[in-house]
Amino acid sequence: MLLRWFASALLMLCSSVALADADIPTPDELDSIFAFRGVIYQQDDGADDKGGNPTIKEDATIYEGIWLYQHNINEQQAARIKFTGDLVTAASYDDARDKAETLSGATGYNPGRFNFQLGWKYRTYDRFTVDVHASYGQEFAYRSTGYGVGFSQSLAEESTQISAQFQVYDDTVRMIRYNGAKEVDEPRKTYSGTLSLTQTLAPDSLFNLSWSHSEQSGMLATSFNSVLVNDDRYYEVTPDIRVRDTLSLRYKHAIGQNSIQTGISYYEDDWDIRAVVGEIRYFFNLDDGRLVLEPSYRYYHQDGSYFFATFFEEPERYRSSDPDLGNFDGHSAGMTVSKWAPGCFTNSLTRYDIGMNYYRRSDDLDFYWLTLGWYVPL
Amino acid sequence: MRLILSLLLLSLLTACTTVRFNERERLAQPDMQFDNPPLKAEIENDVLSAREGATGVFSGGGGGGCGCY
Numbered sequence: 001m002l003l004r005w006f007a008s009a010l011l012m013l014c015s016s017v018a019l020a021d022a023d024i025p026t027p028d029e030l031d032s033i034f035a036f037r038g039v040i041y042q043q044d045d046g047a048d049d050k051g052g053n054p055t056i057k058e059d060a061t062i063y064e065g066i067w068l069y070q071h072n073i074n075e076q077q078a079a080r081i082k083f084t085g086d087l088v089t090a091a092s093y094d095d096a097r098d099k100a101e102t103l104s105g106a107t108g109y110n111p112g113r114f115n116f117q118l119g120w121k122y123r124t125y126d127r128f129t130v131d132v133h134a135s136y137g138q139e140f141a142y143r144s145t146g147y148g149v150g151f152s153q154s155l156a157e158e159s160t161q162i163s164a165q166f167q168v169y170d171d172t173v174r175m176i177r178y179n180g181a182k183e184v185d186e187p188r189k190t191y192s193g194t195l196s197l198t199q200t201l202a203p204d205s206l207f208n209l210s211w212s213h214s215e216q217s218g219m220l221a222t223s224f225n226s227v228l229v230n231d232d233r234y235y236e237v238t239p240d241i242r243v244r245d246t247l248s249l250r251y252k253h254a255i256g257q258n259s260i261q262t263g264i265s266y267y268e269d270d271w272d273i274r275a276v277v278g279e280i281r282y283f284f285n286l287d288d289g290r291l292v293l294e295p296s297y298r299y300y301h302q303d304g305s306y307f308f309a310t311f312f313e314e315p316e317r318y319r320s321s322d323p324d325l326g327n328f329d330g331h332s333a334g335m336t337v338s339k340w341a342p343g344c345f346t347n348s349l350t351r352y353d354i355g356m357n358y359y360r361r362s363d364d365l366d367f368y369w370l371t372l373g374w375y376v377p378l
Numbered sequence: 379m380r381l382i383l384s385l386l387l388l389s390l391l392t393a394c395t396t397v398r399f400n401e402r403e404r405l406a407q408p409d410m411q412f413d414n415p416p417l418k419a420e421i422e423n424d425v426l427s428a429r430e431g432a433t434g435v436f437s438g439g440g441g442g443g444c445g446c447y
Contacts, residue, residue, distance in 0.1 A: 026406045027414060037417040041425060064424065066417050115443075135443070142445035156396040169442035190442025194434065198412065203401040208412050214433065214440025222445065244441060246434035252410055259409045267432035275432040283409040292409060302431050324447065325431055351415060359429070369425050375415040 024289055024340050025348050025377045030123060032072040032378040038065045043367040045091070052323035052365035053310055055228050057091035060367075078121045084137070086113035092178070093140060096224035099180030106182035108140035109174055115144070127154035131165075141174040141223050159200040166193045173219040177235060178226040186219035204254035212246040227321040229312040236320045238307065244269040248277075257285045272306040273325065290349070292338040296357075300330035323363050332359040336371070343376055351375040413437050 025031075041062040045051045052058045063086065070080035100106040115137030123129040131150040137143070152163035169190040175183035192214030200206045218240060225236035250263035265277040277300050284293040304326040307318035334357030343350025353373040360366050397405070404410060413419040423438035433441040441447070 024408060027408060027411060033416065035416045037421050039421050039425065043429075064421065066421060068417055070416075113444075137443065139445050144443045146443050157399055158402070159396045167439060167442070171442060173445070188442070190440065192434075192440025192442065194440065200397045200402075200405060203397050204404055206405065206410070210434075210437070212434030212438075212440050214442070216441060220447070222447070242441075244433060246432065246440075248434070248436045250412060250436060252412070254404050254410060261412075263436055265432075265435045267435060269431075271431075273431040275430065275435075277432070277435050279436070285407075285409060289407060289409070300426075300430055300432075305431070322447075324429055330430070353418075357425075365429075367429065371418075371421060373415070373418060375417075 023349075027377070029129065030072050030075070030078040030121060031070065032078070033068070033070050034374075034376040034378060035068040036065065036374045038063070038372045039369050041367065041369040043365065046364050046366075050364060051361075052363050053321045053326075055310070056226075056321065057095070058323070058365060060088070060090040060093075062089075063087040076123050076125075080117075080119045080121075080133075082115075082117040082119070084113075084115040084117075086139070088112055088140070092224060096176055096178050096180070097140060099178070100176045100182060101180075103180030104182045106174075106176050106180070108176060109143050110138040110140060113137065113139035117146075127158070128152070129154075141176050143172040143174070145170045161196075161198040163196045163198075164193065165196075167191075171218075173223055175219070175223045178224045178233065186223075188216065188218035188220060190214060190216045205252060207249065207251045209250075210246075210248045212244075212248075214244045216242040216244070221320070222322065225320065225322055227309075227312055227319045229315050229319075234312075234315050234319065236322065237318050238320060239271065239318055242269055242271060250279075257289070259283045259285075271325070272303070274303040276301045290340040292336075294336040294338065294355075296334045296336070298330075298332045300332075302326075302328055302330075304328075323365055326363065328365075329362040330359055332357055334358070338373075346376055346378055348377040350377075 043060040045058040117135035119133030135146040148167040150165035171188040194212040196210040198208045221238040226233045246267045248265035261281040263279040267275040279298045281296040336355035338353035340349040355371040358368045
């Protein structure tokens with residue numbers, strides 16, 4: 001009865017503020033907004049665990065939700081709060097957790113994962129923006145504290161945007177091993193920076209160019225991963241420093257009411273991983289843009305790390321059998337359907353979307369994910 | 379890498395283009411913004427960076443902050 005009353009009240013509220021012919025709002029970085037996005041992720045290791053590394057169980061299911069609320073304080077400032085929560089079921093993770101609890105009594109930081117972020121933006125009248133944020137998160141064998149600052153400047157009547165973002169993570173790895181053993185927690189530090197240029201080329205086209213550089217140090221292996229040396233299992237060991245660089249270029253072009261987005265990216269690091277990414281998205285705008293169909297395709301090629309192998313004949317100094325550090329090609333295809341419709345609690349149109357993506361990997365460790373999105377300009 | 383650097387140089391040559399406010403109607407629409415709406419690109423990057431060795435692709439961060447590589 002209470003539920004029925006609540007549903008009726010909600011329906012009345014929605015219909016009372018419905019503006020079917022309202023315009024789709026033009027987004028601004030200081031707008032008051034509420035956004036939610038959920039994902040259901042499923043990874044299939046195949047029959048007899050043959051996908052990826054055949055000696056490791058790699059099935060996984062993850063449910064993740066992100067809630068974002070940004071409040072426009074005045075015409076120059078906005079503050080935001082963001083919460084991320086995950087429920088994780090992964091074979092390697094569950095195995096380590098169960099053994100830790102029974103063999104060493106060790107417990108993780110958190111059964112799933114959560115992350116909490118606070119942020120603030122300030123924009124001057126000559127379009128210079130400063131964005132600062134701090135975050136804290138925990139997962140089973142990981143704890144993270146992050147700080148970030150970003151600067152951007154809009155020039156030439158908004159035709160050019162240049163930005164620089166810097167991020168520091170001061171993290172702790174809980175050293176729970178695949179066999180349930182527990183060692184002293186280890187630190188991991190990450191310093192990263194991204195420079196970006198977005199340039200309008202014509203009234204119907206623009207591009208974005210970005211360079212990301214990061215340096216990591218400390219315990220960079222996954223504590224509960226293992227490798228097979230002959231018939232014995234050993235811990236995964238990686239170098240304690242990693243330097244990573246990525247260069248990306250994206251281009252957007254309007255084709256009448258529709259538009260196309262393409263992108264290429266090149267990545268390399270000092271673990272000898274090299275990757276090339278190509279992506280294409282098409283936006284079919286129907287019903288004056290209130291209904292958008294977005295098919296996408298992405299190609300990923302990775303040359304693996306120098307210390308990756310499926311099996312080892314002797315315990316090398318550095319060793320990993322995690323297929324995510326190995327050689328593979330990936331093809332992913334997806335479709336997102338978005339609908340702008342009269343929403344609750346606001347006079348603006350609200351965006352709802354649902355998306356499905358399938359990722360085919362050449363090492364048979366395929367996965368898919370389903371997303372649900374809700375975006376409310378307030 | 380050479381191809382990307384060439385594209386980078388070509389891109390910078392165009393950086394003096396100005397499109398006036400009254401010509402920006404199409405560019406202001408949501409489908410002409412990169413990484414719009416908020417959180418869409420972020421959650422895609424979360425999924426992909428957890429399964430691929432690369433980070434920072436297109437709009438992702440440079441790693442750290444999670445128990446993945």
